[in-house]
Structure formats: C-alpha cells, structure tokens
Amino acid sequence: MKEKKIVSIEDRIPKLKEARKKKANRRLILYLSFFFILILLILYLQSSLSNVHNITVNGNEHVNDQDVIQMSGVSSKDNFWKVNGGEVASKIEQHEEIKSVQVDKQLPASITFEIEEYDRVGYVQNDGSYYPILSTGDPLSSLELKSPAGDAPLLIGWDKPSYLEEMTQELQQLPQSVTQLISEIHWTPTDKNPYKVHLYMNDGYEVEGSIRSFSDKMKSYPSIVSQLDSSKKGIIHIDVGAYFEEYSSDEEEEGEKDDEKVG
Template sequence: MKKVIDITERVPAMQRERKKRTNFKFVALTTIFVFIIALLLYFQTSYSDIKKIEIIGDEIVDSSFYLKQSGLKINNSMWGFKIADIEKEISASDWVQSVKVERKFLNRVIVTVDEWNKVAYISKDGTFYPILENGVIFQQSSELVPIDAPIFLEFDDESLRKKLLKELAQLNPQVLALISQINASPSNADPYAVTLFMNDGYEVRADISSLSSKLNYYPSIVAQIESVEGYEKGIIDIEVGSYYRPFSDEYAVGLAEEIDSEAAGGVEDNEEQSSQ
C-alpha cells in the first residue's frame, strides 16, 4: 500500500525555500546596485584622481625625468592614461632596459624602471662618461675621477669595447670591484690584449676573449702570491697561461734596456767625435 503525502505538510517547507531564494536574489541585486553606485561616485569624485606617483629604480637619471616622460600628474584621473603608452615612452631611452607601470588601490601609481647597469667609464678629453652594460655611452660627463667602476682608456673601437663589456658582465662582483682602470694594449700578435690596473696594487695583462674565465680566479692567484714570505706586488699575466713577475724585475729589465740604449748612444757619439 502506497503512502499518501499530505500536501499541507509540504507547503511550509516550500514557502521557506521560496522565501530564502527571494531574499538571496534581493541581497545579490542590492549588492550589485550599491557597487555600481559606488563605482559611479568614485569616477565622478576626486577619489579617482592620482594622489601619489612613485618612481622606483631611478639611479642613472633623476626621478623627475621619468615623471616628465610619463606625463602623469597629481590630480589627473587614474583612468585617463594607457599603461602601454607610458611604458613605451619611457622604454625609448637607451639606458632603460624595461619599465612597468601599475595602478595601485584607488589613487596611487607606481612606475618601476629597470635601468642598464653602469659597468665602466670612458675617458675623453679629460672627462669621464659612464658606459652601460648594453654598450651605450651615457652622455652625462664628470671631471671627477670615478671610483664606482673601472675607467677605460684607448677604447675608441666600439666592437672592442662591447666585447670587453660582455666579459666584465660575467665577472664576479667582488673581482669587478677590484678593477681601477683598463687600457687597450693591442699588438700584431694579440689585437685583444688589455692591461688592467687593480685597486690592490697589482697589474694584470690579459686577453679580452678569455678575461672573465681567467680573471675570476684573481683572488686565489693573489692569495698564492701573498702566501710567500717577503712577497712583492707585480704583474700577473693571464694572456696565455698564468705567471707572475714582481715589479722590481719588470722595471729592472726596462731600466737595463734604457741604460744599454743610452750607453750605445754614447759610444756612437764618441766614435763620431773621434772620426772628426
């Protein structure tokens, strides 16, 4: 025998379920309505204006330059600019590697600039110009001798300069910080020969092609030299193999050659006088 369900028992439950659905729809519609009203009020009031602009990563040039490039101004609309347009404008500078513009909560804009690192300076007519890791010479000169990066001398050849910069970028930061000056010293035998003057008093002769792979061992080479009692600073040659020569030996040879040359000149003068 089938059980007969009394409809009067189900009516209250159905009414509660219907009321619950109705309340949910009302709350949902009310929330959406309030959100739309708040959004309209936000766009129509000063709450949607830019109140703060932050520039992050400005080292090579002042933040005011990037602010001008962006075209952003306090009290302008937060939504009156295109992020892509600002990023493209700032990225056009040779020293900028990348840029990111972000809108942050209601009325703050953040511009994050990733600049190419300054890895060296080049000396021209008594002034120093920063060289960036992408090979660009930044046209902001200084007559003061820089101490935060090595100085390049005799590097007018751009291809040679870029090749050296590529090698320097692969050096350990601790080793790079030890380099005071790099002179191009090419010869017929080695067009990539360079001479490095180190902050700790040593002189290094190297080949650009193998500079980073060999110079990264510089601290251990110096440690071996200075572990010997009575050691003397001098020249570390890593062009082909790796050998060391004290300054006294190097300059003694040079002095001996100079004396021999002068002596030979004196003998020739005496011979000329005798013949006369």
C-alpha cells in the same frame, strides 16, 4: 478523521497584499541602492578623488626619480583608472639607461614604477669629461661627468667601437666582486695580439690579458692574489697560463725581474 481547516479568500487577500507590498518595497530599495551607488561612482570618477595620489619609483640607481615620473607623463591630475600601464612603460623605456619598466597600480590610487637599468660596465674619458659605457656597449654621450662614479672601471685607449663592444660583453660576465677590484682597463694592442689589455687594480697589482679570454681568466683573480705575498707587487699575466712578475727593485734597474709561477 480530522477536518481540514478552510481559509476563506477574504482572509487570504490581506496577507497576499502584504507579501506583495514587502516584495515591492525590497525591489524598490534594491533599485534605489543601485541608483545611488551608480551616482556615487559617477561623482567619484568625475572628482579629484579618482586622480593619482601617489607615484613611487623603485629599482633605479642612476636615473633620477623625477626624470622617470616626468617621462611617464603621469601626474596627480590624471585619473587613476585611465592610466594605461603599457603606454606609460613604453614612454619611460625611451630613456637610454632604462632596460625595462613594470607599471603596478595599487588601489585606491597609487602607481609604482619598477625600473631595471642597463648596467654601467665602465667609463670613457673624452675632452676632460667622463661618460658611462652601458652593458649594450654604447657610451652614454648625453651624460657628462666631471669624474667617474667609481662603480665601474675607467676604460682608456678604446678608440675602436668593435673592440670596446667585445670588452663590455666580457665585463658583463664578471662577478661584481671582481669588477669592483678593477680601477682602469687600457687597450694595448700589438701587431701580434690586437686584443691585448692592461689593467690597474685597486689592490695595487697590474694585470695583462686578452679581451677574448678576459672574463674566464679574471674570475680566478682573487684566487691568484691569495697565493701571492701581499708585500710584493707586480704584474699578473693571465693571457697564456698565469704567472706573477714582480716589480724591479731600485737595485735591479737593468731589467732583472723575479717571476713567480702561480698555480
């Protein structure tokens, strides 16, 4: 039977002291590291290093980048960590052309504004100037243009807001590919039909229809045109059914017109 080795208390004390010293040193290093990190963090937050370094604006088509940044109130003098995305978005959304804003903060110090604008569905003319009509139905009276931008049709004769609002709602439901074919939309009400409209198309045709069935009927416009002889121009009626009325020739000044049924 082996004898157990007996270690005297005198031999163990130095080892215990050394272990305690190492443990105390590790604890001191941990505290000092935490202290220095805290100091560096405070210095960082108090210095320009924590300020906003880069501001990007995405998704805007009509509203200028600088206008968005100016409305946000954010600049390179602002502390990145103190920028409140919700408050900034609310400021930018006060612009009448901006529908919504998403504020994204990216480390180390960049901010991006993702903009969603209201669509421009048309332009109205007033005293020689042109004003965009937003998808809300409201004219953008603060923006005076010398000529329409060409991204939406010109609306002429719309002197009653209620009819204009209905028309803008119909235009919103049209595919962009069809909207871009429209040059002008005239409101031409009659006693029997106060919703009557007359369109001039970019491809040379004219269209007569009604506000209340406008979007549904106009979606078929490309199909209707594809069935017509491209050498003949005239008026496409889409109010009741759909038929083509060719322009009178010089020899037919008495008003005889050739009507061609469109399927």
